[in-house]
């Protein structure tokens with residue numbers, strides 16, 4: 001454990017710790033562009049220069065290992081002058097794009113210029129080296145080479161994280177630029193992390209570009225429900241609209257997000273979002289839709305069935321379990337067995353659903369059939385009506401077709417409704433209502449409302465509660481927690 005002194009404060013650090021990381025442990029921030037905690041050290045931007053006693057020149061803190069007795073200054077006049085010089089150098093050929101650059105407001109060049117430079121450029125604008133401007137690369141990104149400071153984070157991400165190595169630095173000196181390798185396409189499933197990693201506005205997201213100035217955005221914690229990994233993320237929103245999802249790095253699950261997970265916010269504001277009920281393809285108000293669904297459930301008596309869903313929260317599955325109890329049917333199931341584990345060595349899970357473990361918690365408390373038994377009863381004609389969530393209904397596809405059983409589903413969007421569904425009831429998405437999910441590691445994660453649901457659209461447990469009031473199975477739930485309490489009593 002070498003003992004190192006930084007700005008007159010001493011700390012013991014594990015062997016192999018860099019000066020930059022040792023400073024971080026002491027709460028001393030050293031500016032950086034090329035350093036990233038999850039990428040290899042390249043030490044090329046020089047922004048992290050510090051003064052080390054007995055060293056003849058300033059050293060890069062990111063690539064210098066802390067050594068016993070080392071004395072470091074991060075705030076000397078020499079260091080401050082070096083930071084100004086590095087910024088002048090990085091800005092020499094940088095375009096005057098800030099007013100039209102999507103990175104403005106969260107740009108490493110803007111921030112460090114204000115913190116460490118504020119010097120006037122001595123370089124004539126007409127002598128700037130011009131490089132290629134905006135160019136779409138891959139389905140999600142735009143590259144503006146003129147804004148690039150050649151930190152190589154994007155290149156290292158593609159070679160070290162996705163291991164797809166699509167990018168490289170071409171040419172030499174001030175004519176260097178980032179480019180796609182010949183024959184490669186930038187579509188590795190994780191490309192939007194590059195827009196986050198790029199410290200300047202060289203890589204920007206095609207989806208987010210010019211939608212909002214970042215200083216208008218508010219931030220809220222969110223959980224990705226795109227698969228069983230359950231990545232933690234942050235939703236950036238304004239005026240009841242989500243504009244982008246970015247990672248909320250954590251030690252347990254994720255530093256990055258996959259591109260598909262990033263786009264999951266779109267369904268909440270999609271044009272086919274349901275705010276009314278659907279009976280046999282026709283839209284009708286929610287109340288008559290609920291009454292119709294309740295009549296059909298009552299009519300089916302003990303041949304009615306409830307299938308929970310690994311796409312629903314623990315609370316909403318618990319409400320469905322209570323409804324099954326109220327309906328006095330033995331045909332209910334909260335058992336979903338998917339193979340789990342990271343499928344691609346990065347994040348994407350083999351299990352496409354976010355909450356099979358949460359459904360299993362409901363099954364443990366309320367019992368019910370296992371999935372094979374449920375399927376056998378459906379295929380054997382013992383079940384005449386199934387109430388479930390739209391994606392869970394997809395698991396019954398063939399059996400539903402063969403049995404001719406009536407299907408009533410809960411869905412967020414019209415595009416989710418399975419063919420042949422008799423009735424569909426809308427519910428609030430998990431960007432609009434709280435819910436508990438349990439990921440493949442058994443970690444409990446809670447979604448919190450970021451935006452409001454469309455007018456009249458309620459959380460699923462409330463829709464279930466209303467459905468119960470219209471049928472003979474009144475539950476009288478006042479909150480999602482009531483559904484959980486109901487489980488506890490069983």
Ligand code: SF4
Pocket residue numbers: 147148149150151152153154155178197198199200202203
């Ligand atoms: S494009 Fe961005 S991330 Fe890539 S080298 Fe340039 S500045 Fe760094």
Ligand code: SF4
Pocket residue numbers: 224225226227228229230231254256257258259260261262347348349
């Ligand atoms: S890996 Fe799964 S949970 Fe993580 S961002 Fe992608 S879809 Fe979402």
Ligand code: FES
Pocket residue numbers: 031032033034035042043044045046047048049060061062063
């Ligand atoms: S952060 Fe150290 S050289 Fe770039």
